[in-house]
Amino acid sequence: MNNQLPSVILQNAVEALRTLPGVGSRTALRYALNLMRRTQPEVEHFTTAVSRLKTDLKTCRRCCNVSDSDLCPICSSPKRDNTTLCVVENVQDVMAIENTNSYNGLYHVLGGVLSPIDGIRISDLNIAQLLARIPAEPIAEVILALPTTMEGDTTNFYLNKQLAPLHVRVSTLARGVAIGDNLEYADEVTLGQSIVNRIPFSTPN
């Protein structure tokens, strides 16, 4: 479809918008034509908001989460339990856990997981910052909440080894059958783990 675009400027905008994840040329054209029809201040507002992601967004110096200031709202909140630290891969994971309303501790954002294939090494992640936090803060427990992939497990294993001499309790997320799932549709590894790691029965209150 793009080879018929009447304008190089439009073509360039479509190609730029195509770089967004999951956007093909048809969607990119739709975005471009939509932007084209807006007023100059509206488009400026749009591009400024995007630019500021790079120019003004900071990284929290404590937990490495994105932040507007030096210290993110979670790290600077006096209401959070500063004895528990949850290690996650990225910002979305922080938001996902926050949305559960089941956790009131602090976070540490690794910025990825170890992956030799993708060239992500120990020095690419915020691991040194994590290990420096343990003696400096009153942390009693570290929860490893990394993805259940080979890369996540490798990272879990490495972190667990590094945390061992630091005298903190290390835990990981419970694995098991999801709430609302039929047993027959659960994969056998998950179902197997949920039997091995069974928990005492409690009536819902």
Place this chain on the structure above:
Amino acid sequence: MNNQLPSVILQNAVEALRTLPGVGSRTALRYALNLMRRTQPEVEHFTTAVSRLKTDLKTCRRCCNVSDSDLCPICSSPKRDNTTLCVVENVQDVMAIENTNSYNGLYHVLGGVLSPIDGIRISDLNIAQLLARIPAEPIAEVILALPTTMEGDTTNFYLNKQLAPLHVRVSTLARGVAIGDNLEYADEVTLGQSIVNRIPFSTPN
């Protein structure tokens, strides 16, 4: 999901990206985090390409299509048949017809169709420019290729009335059963029109 965003800057970017057609907050966040991870020059390239849609993109002074210069490539091409003019609603329609490789005439982009409900009046469309072109150019036929909606039909009717005194042949797109369609699935209006406007049988060559 958004109420948990750790940063106002990120929140603003997500809200800006949400204004794109068909983009919800989850997709906007995915776009924002993707943009956040790019280098400064990459983000600048992205925002510049978008900005130029407003600052540098022109409208062809003849056909009102988008263009990089004063006259679009179609209007300035000596290979196009300048006796036939196809009136379309927007840029995408020009591209759709160009992609058929079945038309070699010129275009006129109205920039919309008459719609009292949406407040689109005659003066909002490029109708004056169209009527000025007919005596000024060697146009013998005007093809009305507007959408088959009530608004499109209203516009067709209005244009036909305005074109009548200008001594040009006025035609419209053939309506009928789409190629590859089963008759039983065609809507009755289309099927009815395709019987009334039946064409002489010709063997495919």
